[in-house]
Amino acid sequence: MNTVCVDASRPYEVKIGRGLLATIGAEAAQITDGQVLVVSDENVAPLYLSQVVENLRKSGLTVSSVSVPAGESSKSVEYYVNLLNLLAAKRLTRSDAVIALGGGVVGDLAGFAAATYLRGIPVIQIPTTLLAMVDSSVGGKTAIDLPAGKNLVGAFHQPSLVLCDPDALSTLPQDVFRDGCAEVVKTAVLFDRDLFDHLREYGMDFDREAVIARCVAHKRDVVCRDEFDTGERQLLNLGHTVGHAIEKCSNFAVSHGRAVAVGTAIMARAFSEDADAIVSVLREFGLPTETEFSPEELAHAALADKKRSGDTLALVVPERVGRASIKRIPVGELLTVIKAGF
Numbered sequence: 001m002n003t004v005c006v007d008a009s010r011p012y013e014v015k016i017g018r019g020l021l022a023t024i025g026a027e028a029a030q031i032t033d034g035q036v037l038v039v040s041d042e043n044v045a046p047l048y049l050s051q052v053v054e055n056l057r058k059s060g061l062t063v064s065s066v067s068v069p070a071g072e073s074s075k076s077v078e079y080y081v082n083l084l085n086l087l088a089a090k091r092l093t094r095s096d097a098v099i100a101l102g103g104g105v106v107g108d109l110a111g112f113a114a115a116t117y118l119r120g121i122p123v124i125q126i127p128t129t130l131l132a133m134v135d136s137s138v139g140g141k142t143a144i145d146l147p148a149g150k151n152l153v154g155a156f157h158q159p160s161l162v163l164c165d166p167d168a169l170s171t172l173p174q175d176v177f178r179d180g181c182a183e184v185v186k187t188a189v190l191f192d193r194d195l196f197d198h199l200r201e202y203g204m205d206f207d208r209e210a211v212i213a214r215c216v217a218h219k220r221d222v223v224c225r226d227e228f229d230t231g232e233r234q235l236l237n238l239g240h241t242v243g244h245a246i247e248k249c250s251n252f253a254v255s256h257g258r259a260v261a262v263g264t265a266i267m268a269r270a271f272s273e274d275a276d277a278i279v280s281v282l283r284e285f286g287l288p289t290e291t292e293f294s295p296e297e298l299a300h301a302a303l304a305d306k307k308r309s310g311d312t313l314a315l316v317v318p319e320r321v322g323r324a325s326i327k328r329i330p331v332g333e334l335l336t337v338i339k340a341g342f
């Protein structure tokens with residue numbers, strides 16, 4: 001097992017190891033001796049929810065659970081308010097806890113409910129997708145969507161514990177696993193040539209536990225230096241400006257991971273001396289590196305992105321594998337950059 005300690009405003013551990021799901025009762029009992037509400041979704045619940053609930057009960061906890069529809073539509077004001085009402089109906093207190101069992105949507109929704117109910121109660125993240133294990137479950141970003149855009153309402157609320165069990169990835173549909181690979185490649189491109197070389201050598205057969213631990217350690221380092229996302233943490237948005245534009249132009253038919261893969265490829269071709277290697281690793285993972293949308297359509301969609309501030313835009317520039325920087329460009333230059341990376 002690997003343990004990564006995150007020394008954020010609320011210090012916590014991210015535990016990564018096969019079989020860890022079976023330890024949730026003992027782990028949760030270190031955080032609360034009262035009640036837990038497990039939040040899951042309709043894909044994950046049939047696979048793992050009863051095992052988790054039983055394990056928690058064996059540790060003497062009072063357990064209830066709720067399952068939301070799988071997919072981004074559950075990150076809505078409606079499901080958020082339903083969750084708050086359920087927490088209130090069950091009379092959870094600040095010494096109780098929420099457990100998020102699922103991918104990024106469940107983690108964000110349950111995390112935001114935990115962040116705001118009673119001005120904040122503990123949340124334990126149990127990510128079941130690769131993307132959630134290497135990125136969204138760590139670092140305390142929680143959010144729901146508004147009709148105007150994704151993640152427009154949220155809070156920083158660090159979890160009390162993150163448990164990653166790579167065995168949960170065995171039930172993940174291949175496409176969803178590949179989506180997570182896009183974030184793994186992104187992490188390697190940003191911070192870690194050795195990790196990049198490992199991915200190049202092993203492709204989809206990479207060492208899951210070691211790679212997840214390595215990505216989490218990189219994320220920990222960034223989050224500890226810039227917990228509230230005012231500077232360096234924005235590096236984690238590599239490929240996301242164009243990626244979000246592709247998601248939006250496709251009306252979210254293109255998944256986040258695939259959109260980020262294209263965004264990363266475009267930024268690499270525009271800026272990186274290792275562009276060919278980056279594009280070839282993304283392809284090795286079965287991820288797209290091109291899009292049907294035109295540079296003009298992408299620039300137009302990207303300029304409505306919430307991360308734009310005034311007349312400039314923060315762009316993550318991959319210089320070479322293992323080295324990236326943040327560059328503020330005038331919004332008018334975005335189209336030129338996208339064209340350069342096409």
Ligand code: GLY
Pocket residue numbers: 135136138139141229233236237
């Ligand atoms: N997923 C990007 C971040 O946590 O900052």
